[in-house]
Amino acid sequence: MIGAGVFLGMGISIGKAGPGGLVLTFALNGLLALLTAMSFAELSSAIPRAGGAYNFARIGFGRGPSFLAGWMEWFASSVAGAMYALTFSLYTLRFIERIGWMNGLYSLFHITQSTPQADHLVEGVIKIVAVATALLFIYINFRGASETGKIGAIITMGQTLFVVTIGIFGIFTVLRDPSRLHNFTPFMPYGWSQLMATMGFTYVAFEGYEVIAQAGDEAIEPRKNLPKAMLYSVLIVTIIYVLVAFATVISVKAGSSDVEGAPWEWIGSFGEKGFGEAVARLMPYGNFILTLAVIFSSTSALNATIYSATRASYALGRDRMLPKFFASIHKVRKTPFGALLCTAVIVLVVATMLPTKDVASSASIMFLFLFFLVNLCVIRIRRSMADELNYGFIMPLFPLFPILAILCQVLLAVWLVHMSWIAWIVAPVWIFTGILIYQLYSKSRAITTADEILVIEERPPAMQEAERYPIMVALANPENAATLVRTTYRLAEAKKARVELIHMVSVPDQISLHDAERYIKPGKEALVEAMLYLKMHFPLSTTIRYCRSIARGIISAIREKKTRMLVLGWHGRPTTHLFNLGSTIDPIIEQSPCNVVVLKDCGGNKAFHNVLVPIAGGPHGAFALEVADILTEPEGKITLLTVDTGDRKFDLEAFLDAQVERLGLGRNRFTTKVVQSKAPLRTILSETWEADLVVLGTTNRPLILEVTGQSLPEKLARRCGKPTVIVKSDAGVRSWIKRWI
Amino acid sequence: MTSLDKSKIVASDPRIRYIALVLMDTDQILGCILVAASLTAIVTLTLWARRTIHRIAANGYRTARQTLKGFNSDK
Structure with a gap:
């Protein structure tokens, strides 16, 4: 030197x-x-x-x-x-x-x-x-x-x-x-x-x-x-x-x-x-x-x-x-x-x-x-x-x-x-x-190396449908597909979207991506299951890819296909203390350059009439409101809840009025509720007993602080016994900087 | 008094060498602080990095998230 x-x-x-x-x-x-x-x-x-x-x-x-x-x-x-x-x-x-x-x-x-x-x-x-x-x-x-x-x-x-x-x-x-x-x-x-x-x-x-x-x-x-x-x-x-x-x-x-x-x-x-x-x-x-x-x-x-x-x-x-x-x-x-x-x-x-x-x-x-x-x-x-x-x-x-x-x-x-x-x-x-x-x-x-993602099967959307709002649905297996289709249907209908079904096959490091055919079967079945339901209503495309990491494969597909919204399921079971929601979902939420909707226990023929949206003024609140409006039955009601801990003031009514006007929603189905408490998690959990769906935005804490433990939305999602939707909205560079620094 | 005179004073009597600091101009004081600060930062960061490398090696190599959580729980 x-x-x-x-x-x-x-x-x-x-x-x-x-x-x-x-x-x-x-x-x-x-x-x-x-x-x-x-x-x-x-x-x-x-x-x-x-x-x-x-x-x-x-x-x-x-x-x-x-x-x-x-x-x-x-x-x-x-x-x-x-x-x-x-x-x-x-x-x-x-x-x-x-x-x-x-x-x-x-x-x-x-x-x-x-x-x-x-x-x-x-x-x-x-x-x-x-x-x-x-x-x-x-x-x-x-x-x-x-x-x-x-x-x-x-x-x-x-x-x-x-x-x-x-x-x-x-x-x-x-x-x-x-x-x-x-x-x-x-x-x-x-x-x-x-x-x-x-x-x-x-x-x-x-x-x-x-x-x-x-x-x-x-x-x-x-x-x-x-x-x-x-x-x-x-x-x-x-x-x-x-x-x-x-x-x-x-x-x-x-x-x-x-x-x-x-x-x-x-x-x-x-x-x-x-x-x-x-x-x-x-x-x-x-x-x-x-x-x-x-x-x-x-x-x-x-x-x-x-x-x-x-x-x-x-x-x-x-x-x-x-x-x-x-x-x-x-x-x-x-x-x-x-x-x-x-x-x-x-x-x-x-x-x-x-x-x-x-x-x-x-x-x-x-x-x-x-x-x-x-x-x-x-x-x-x-x-x-x-x-x-x-x-x-x-x-x-x-x-x-x-x-x-x-x-x-x-x-x-x-x-x-x-x-x-x-x-x-x-x-x-x-x-x-x-x-x-x-x-x-x-x-x-250039030669493709073994580290890259391998596209196995791909059916692209028809040319005339390519301009529609692209929603990607990540499917893991047939059971998981069944829980996602109904919600996806509501979202795709509201957004007049085309749907991209993706299945990522995770292949262990010891096996070459080209020899990974044996891992494909559950994914194919999941795609067929979802297609049966969605194909009649929306333009549909499918893709199956092999990769070393599911999260990286999905994020790479989102970037490549310029997806605007990703829908994926979450089992809700406890995971290691290292992750909030799981080793796949956490990186996807952190890094996806699009809106993300994570569904827990939303499958079957559940209809949502009474929806609770806990709001604290974070950047994902508006998107949570929009998703709640889409998923609630026409005659259902949505309650916006904020917990006043005395630390800072948040004007819930002003927030609701602004968002209703911006998104063009009907004001009558929304009600607001402010509860004073020093224990927000316990308070929100107690408020969920009469709701049949809870929609909440993901944490807005900088990543550097997240190592100190789980944040409130993720704790809430884990403990809540009701069907839950966790959302993250994409605000481009602004949200990237805010999240990282 | 010229700079040369100042240095002669410093050289002639070790007991008043501290005067050198008083006789330095702003640029010199700032320069000395910057050199000392950057060398201190380099030494501190290298020693800190050495400790981290040994700590990670002793606990086994894991992902960044696992390692950071491990550090945090050690505190």
Whole structure:
């Protein structure tokens, strides 16, 4: 993780943000990196498989975004590889020049040192050495993983030792000569806004932890060790970077001979070589120690990024999102040589064509975009698969950290335009090219994986009926179908709807979805049962799907078919203390992007004449009122009940008048009742004795509080002995935000 | 008094090093607070995460909902 980003970043950042800005850049970037590392840690602990961001996006958002994640990861790692090769070359040649070995080259071309011609020559040699270094490590990666691992371990130890030495020297220097603290004045010479640009520019120096996610298949006890490795690496690296930034600032004594201006200005004037000049002044044999540190850290990072880029493009090839060539494995070496060759092309082209500063900025911006996507994935996956995946780490204050990280990453990416406008051309061009390739090539060729939902049988609605209000009815078995049809009939009639019957077949993980025929029989019978009753009255379509999780399968079908209302049954029996209504219904209520109606004991030929609707002013009250009106017999009466606990006032009459007018209902069949009590649950339960149906809205408590126990509507639904309907209305983004934050 | 003079005072007499804080400008004080705060946050969050990882590993790997309920009941 300690790579060239820090060596390139120090000199450029101190010139841009000043001495204080430099230390702050690395301290705050460390915090930001930790936020994203927490997302990576949580996802890697839940999905400990090779593939990293590509895998997470595939599970969280499906093929399109996952292709984009893999595409960005490939490019980001390749560009970072080019940057490390350039840094290695830059600092090695600087050392060679210092010890006078470049003079031979100057005399060979008949040019004098420190002239524009000499600078051009050095630039050319830097590019050649960078290309040679990149080629060497491409070959090492081609040789295979065992060689890669051994070399990686040696150079990681070496680089950490050297960089820590620089930091320790900085501390001892200040203890010996505290006047060097004067170098921190002025603290932020160009203002605080420059901090954003330097944070964006040096963000790439913290990116290494995402490579750990690539090792999901190979790690020992990955659910425990992957998150630990990621978080420890960010902690250690941040402390080292802050130490090294501090050492850079105090390395030069103000007023020394040949130091023009303030020390920070002098260091900054050397640009990407500024760190080298600082370390040379800080410690004896500084040039030599620095060169060793750069050799170790750049080559280690170069090795890791080529590995990461190759695996990312290989995964795209393996899933046929890129041509088959990307998935080619060498017969002898067993390494993905196709993906490695394509990665090599990007590394070499970028290292040769772009200036070092723009290469670093391009790498940073690509990683910012990539991590932005991963932070979205962690929110999405926790939300949609919290009951399916086993987690080895769960981040605190969810989803605060990923949201904070997303906001900061957007801000830094925008500010990066102040460092390199070329990066802001290269990155979008690469992303749009990726989108184009996905639309024209990958979309039609991608392989379906075993994790996806399999559609077995589908009868779509007739074209002329497609515009009608779509109601989906989830059927489990013939008994359950019989309890749902009558209520569905009333709802479909009132809404002039078409009905979609769905049966999800849950298939255990050990069995392939394609071999799951044996689980289909009860579902087919349920569909036939429901069709017998409903087909005569409403346009009907049916679908049977196999899936790993019923809840996820239903939610996915709702999204796909743009369903407006879902009807499902609930047995009403006690479930584990983990769920309010059950492991299937809870996620459906939480995540369905449509209205949901859950029926308990509403089957048979029950007619409802006296309906009770407990109301407390929540967002689902209006929909509860509407459903109660639909299900009540024409001559029946509906009682709206609210319990006044004295905590807050709710005007039930005003609410009823407003809703009656809005929904166009008859006012006469509604009556209101306000009861004063400190025990709302007991009061409502006692009021249900004369009702023949209870309709109530689901809880509106934020999810984060729900872990503390069941909420009142769910307790009421469980204890109520009468037929009960629980409803949830969909208010789009507004309800999503309210429920989550 | 220039910044250089201030630092000379600090350097010359260890007993009055605390004066350094008084002599710092607003940017420097804010910067020091930010660096200290972010390093403290990083260390605290990492230690907290380590504890959580060990706790989950000891109780067995379960779903997010089960794990959160487990944490809550432990309290």
